Amino acid sequence: MxxxxxxxxxxxxxxxxxxxxxxxxxELVTHPLPDxxxxxxxxxxxxxxxxxxxxWRDRAALDAVRSAPGGAPAPRLLRDAGxxxxxxVFEVKVHLTVQTGPT
Numbered sequence: 017m018x019x020x021x022x023x024x025x026x027x028x029x030x031x032x033x034x035x036x037x038x039x040x041x042x043e044l045v046t047h048p049l050p051d052x053x054x055x056x057x058x059x060x061x062x063x064x065x066x067x068x069x070x071x072w073r074d075r076a077a078l079d080a081v082r083s084a085p086g087g088a089p090a091p092r093l094l095r096d097a098g099x100x101x102x103x104x105v106f107e108v109k110v111h112l113t114v115q116t117g118p119t
Contacts, residue, residue, distance in 0.1 A: 019074065022070070025091050025102070027064045027101045028103065030098055037096075037097040046072075052077020052081075066099065071108070091103065
């Protein structure tokens with residue numbers, strides 16, 4: 017069995033399209049999420065750099081989403097916001113989850 021993988025789709029989005037990207041991502045995650053998706057987040061950086069990082073149970077779960085009709089939604093969201101998406105996939109070699117106590 018293969019381990020978890022992290023997909024990262026990144027691109028540069030013009031300032032006038034950033035709000036639409038955030039709204040589209042928020043809308044996307046209100047729908048049923050694909051099997052095997054463990055975590056996803058939209059990250060905004062400096063100079064219009066944006067990333068969608070998604071943690072998957074295994075490579076097969078990611079491949080299933082990428083091969084579905086219409087393809088994976090993350091590249092489409094960035095493309096719709098005027099970016100040229102770049103995809104990278106990383107194997108998770110070490111994982112740590114920090115548990116916090118009651119506040």
